[in-house]
Amino acid sequence: MAVNLSAPRAGDLRPVPGVTIGVAEAGIRKANRKDLTVFLLEPGASVGGVFTRNRFCAAPVQVCREHLQQGDIRAFVVNTGNANAGTGEEGLVRARATCIALARKLEISPQQVLPFSTGVIMEPLPLDRIEAGLPAALADAKPDHWLRAAEGIMTTDTVAKAFSATARVGGAEITVTGISKGAGMIRPNMATMLGFLATDACVAQSLMQQLAFELAESSFNRVTVDGDTSTNDSFIVVATNKAQHAQVTRLDSDDGRALLAAMRQVAQQLAQAIVRDGEGATKFIAVRVEGGRDAQECRQVAYAIAHSPLVKTAFFASDPNLGRILAAVGYAGIDDLDQTRIDLWLDDVHVARSGGRNPAYREEDGQRVMKQQEITIRVGLGRGEAADTVWTCDFSHEYVSINADYRS
């Protein structure tokens, strides 16, 4: 039961010229499930990507990194049901074999294919089923299949995640459309489980890594469900270069900023959708930390709050047991933090002042905010001018149920 997140309608999603998408039921782990998705890019697209910093990164992540360095990417192949992680050398062989199989059908080189897998860890990827499913996925390929793709990459997600935006760049109207998946094992450290974002604007290949990095930093790298950084996080950004009057040659130009703003809007919607659909989530919580010496220490404090099981269960219970937030601020690892300068707000309610309970704070005010579905925790550190925000959800019985039963 996602928090204020409903399934997108196909009509709300704008196709991106230069991208077609096909989805099939390949029976990878369970029957009668969309579990195999291909993205086909027309020649000339620019592609960038950022990936998990988990040192135990999955085989497809390693192959993606290699192939992205070659450039000239023409296709993605995405399977659910199996993460192809913790699979050693054999896993790498199978990830490469997936690329070879799709490349053969498209008459391109295997290096022009990016592979993505998500699902159970430490099981061998069922290569035969993926190969057998490819013809159906290719036959299904159409420009307006973004919603089908969003459905095709779901695992424990309860709602498909897809958003579109438009912007004026260089006098032309450009489109941005993206999809994402993820609900648990979510504390992206570079990117989310899977996120794909495309625009028809013209962006040189040389700018794509920076573009992907900047977008991830303000979206997927600011959300957490359970603090578990996945082995498979991948976030891919495509510019199909089809909107010939929308040329972006620098990201810090007016056109670059317009494109970045539109893409960031969709990336943040996709990232926040993952939190709204976080496993067992009943509340969407923004944690904003202000008054830090730099943004990094603000994030450090925000993540300590966002990962605290005690804070998350208190929000689940709508119990304003807000000392738990102060405790998390205290153990976040800022060694010279002065507790007498800490302030805490829950939305507009000033809870703690100068490290102690605000004399004007009334429990019923805290209670009122705690009952909402959307809450902002705001902490003032009183050390400087920097600020940062992360988004998270609460921690419920349902989270335990989902993760105790995931494989059964």
Next chain:
Amino acid sequence: MAVNLSAPRAGDLRPVPGVTIGVAEAGIRKANRKDLTVFLLEPGASVGGVFTRNRFCAAPVQVCREHLQQGDIRAFVVNTGNANAGTGEEGLVRARATCIALARKLEISPQQVLPFSTGVIMEPLPLDRIEAGLPAALADAKPDHWLRAAEGIMTTDTVAKAFSATARVGGAEITVTGISKGAGMIRPNMATMLGFLATDACVAQSLMQQLAFELAESSFNRVTVDGDTSTNDSFIVVATNKAQHAQVTRLDSDDGRALLAAMRQVAQQLAQAIVRDGEGATKFIAVRVEGGRDAQECRQVAYAIAHSPLVKTAFFASDPNLGRILAAVGYAGIDDLDQTRIDLWLDDVHVARSGGRNPAYREEDGQRVMKQQEITIRVGLGRGEAADTVWTCDFSHEYVSINADYRS
């Protein structure tokens, strides 16, 4: 329902000459509950202590640190029901006032009293009730009240925690007895919520800080329930110096090692008891990481595993979804970790080899171990000779229930 932990019997606990203990029902938060405990030390005792590294440390922790520096400690006063944390300047005033109240009755200086509080954060300490309860606590004081004290300091604990040991030091038999409390907000970073350990051996005051530190490092600083470092962690070690033939002048002497071994045994039992009684715990899990470059990186990996909600819920479900452990190893923060050198065992079952599934591993073997109440996760990093172990528990529905309802 604690894991393999039953309540101690009063007869199993040995009094420590030089220590008397009294307990009272002061109605601090709830009526008819032992919630106020005093420890009285005869003159000449040596006392050391280590405290939380949480920067939002509670008022009593700050006062303890000050008073310990003065030395010549004669009494402790411990309340449950209220942590006196997140209480600002007024909290410090009240912690000091508690010491003054007890000192007046004992005709000692307030600096000779150490105050301890545990319970709800950010509520004012009810000084009047503590003062009103002191006469009853003092009238109750007896040498054989260690079990009553273990009961008197419980909060969400379901079982009282107390252990004794004896050792031969310098030809004399000495006694070690200790108590602890804690079940949630447990990831001690210097010490646990509350732990008190006493011996009648003779140890110079100048050795006490080192003794307390070494004991904490191998016991309370190796356990975690939920990763939340408390604001109030305090671990106090007392040598009453009553066993005049058991003189320890250096910790690295034979007598010093004998004393340390006996005290470490009790400290580890107390620390492990906190995990066994961890909120909602159904399993006791040792996480041992070997083959690291140094002990610090082994601990870092062990804590990443021990804090992962995905790992902990899998253990709750007895589901050998063991790729989650590999994922936690990968995100533990060792930047140059080589995943192809990682091994994983569950007790005697070799699950992963060289970063992939061990070909000889059978799911039913993993399943067999997962069903046990006591499990050792062993990870080989393949980088060096260092090793370290932390102890934790699983993550159940009951944890969410307890922490969603704690204050109600």
